Amino acid sequence: MITIKTEEEIKLLKIAGNIVYQTHQYLKDKLEPGMTTNEIDKLAHDFIISQGATPSFLGYEGFPNATCISVNDEVVHGIPSNKVIKKGDVVSIDIGACYKGYHGDSAWTYYIGKNIKSDIQRLMEGTKEALYAGLRQVKEGNRISDISKAIESVANKYHLSIVRELVGHGVGKSVHEDPDVPNYDTGFKGPMLKAGMVIAIEPMLNLGTRFVVLEDNDWTVSTYDGKPSAHYEHTVLVTKDGYEILTGE
Ligand code: MG
Ligand code: MG
Numbered sequence: 001m002i003t004i005k006t007e008e009e010i011k012l013l014k015i016a017g018n019i020v021y022q023t024h025q026y027l028k029d030k031l032e033p034g035m036t037t038n039e040i041d042k043l044a045h046d047f048i049i050s051q052g053a054t055p056s057f058l059g060y061e062g063f064p065n066a067t068c069i070s071v072n073d074e075v076v077h078g079i080p081s082n083k084v085i086k087k088g089d090v091v092s093i094d095i096g097a098c099y100k101g102y103h104g105d106s107a108w109t110y111y112i113g114k115n116i117k118s119d120i121q122r123l124m125e126g127t128k129e130a131l132y133a134g135l136r137q138v139k140e141g142n143r144i145s146d147i148s149k150a151i152e153s154v155a156n157k158y159h160l161s162i163v164r165e166l167v168g169h170g171v172g173k174s175v176h177e178d179p180d181v182p183n184y185d186t187g188f189k190g191p192m193l194k195a196g197m198v199i200a201i202e203p204m205l206n207l208g209t210r211f212v213v214l215e216d217n218d219w220t221v222s223t224y225d226g227k228p229s230a231h232y233e234h235t236v237l238v239t240k241d242g243y244e245i246l247t248g249e
Contacts, residue, residue: 002170002178004196009102009172010237013198017104017235017246019051019097024108024247027093031110033086037069040093041080048097056096056103056175063219068094068107070220075163075204075212075229076107077219087113090120092231096175103175105200106247107233120228123207126158127230130183130203134168138199138236138243144181144190151183151203161210163229166221168202171235193238198246202233 005013026047027040045066048055055066063079070078070092071085078092085091094107109124116124130151137146147168155162168181179191183203206212208227215222223229237244 002191002197003172004194005172005198010196010198012100012102013104013172013235013237014246016053016097016099016102017106019048019053019099020095020104020106020235020247021249022051023047023095023097024093024106028108028110031085031091031112033112035085037071037078037080037083037085040069041065041067044093044095051097053097053099056098056105057094060175070094070229070231072228073223073226075206075221075223076166076231077221079217079219085112090124090228090230092229094231094233098175101173103171103173104247105171105175105233105235107202107231109230109232119207122158123160123205123228123230126154126160127203127205128232129158130154130205131201131232131234134201134203135234135236135243135245138193138201138238140193140195140238140240142193144179144193145185145188147201148182148190149185152185155183155203155205160205160207163204163206163210163212165212166204168200168233171198171200195238195240197238198235199238200233200235202231204229204231
């Protein structure tokens with residue numbers, strides 16, 4: 001069921017979204033070679049708690065940590081561990097925060113170090129551009145498929161492949177609600193967008209094949225060919241004539 005949020009709910013969703021945004025801002029300056037993904041997760045966990053919120057993913061269907069940290073060929077749902085990040089790594093951090101029962105959800109991909117290789121730059125730029133192209137389709141009266149098609153067309157422009165097994169979603173009292181927001185044209189129009197809906201748009205694009213595998217931990221999704229993947233996500237409010245990003249500036 002797709003829910004239309006009340007004014008009061010939107011107020012709380014904005015606070016939750018802002019906490020997620022602030023957590024990303026707090027983390028991004030601290031990322032450096034030699035840190036473990038556990039250390040990054042602990043920083044995010046403690047920051048979210050300090051803002052009066054709780055990490056949405058901690059305990060979600062048994063997920064053991066506050067954040068998902070997916071390195072290089074890991075697409076999503078990387079479990080923080082003793083893995084050390086190093087120069088040249090592509091690190092996607094997915095953060096959810098719950099404030100007074102309402103969630104925000106945003107992922108961002110960070111490059112560790114400088115001197116970025118051109119194919120990695122294409123991966124990151126293309127995936128970010130795909131997110132914003134999707135966002136620009138958000139307004140009352142448009143369809144979910146308008147978002148999907150816009151994302152697909154940017155992925156094609158950058159010669160990146162689209163992970164199909166995972167999709168964007170509604171956000172509210174639960175971090176994952178209806179509707180699904182696919183990152184490719186499924187051939188169906190999908191539900192119509194209405195003011196007051198809140199959705200997360202989250203393209204996951206790969207440099208190589210679109211195919212993915214599930215790791216033995218039953219969480220982490222990695223690319224089949226071992227090539228890197230990027231993931232950018234914002235939670236967004238549908239308005240009469242456009243959208244408002246809840247997890248950004
Ligand atoms: Mg997310
Ligand atoms: Mg999400």
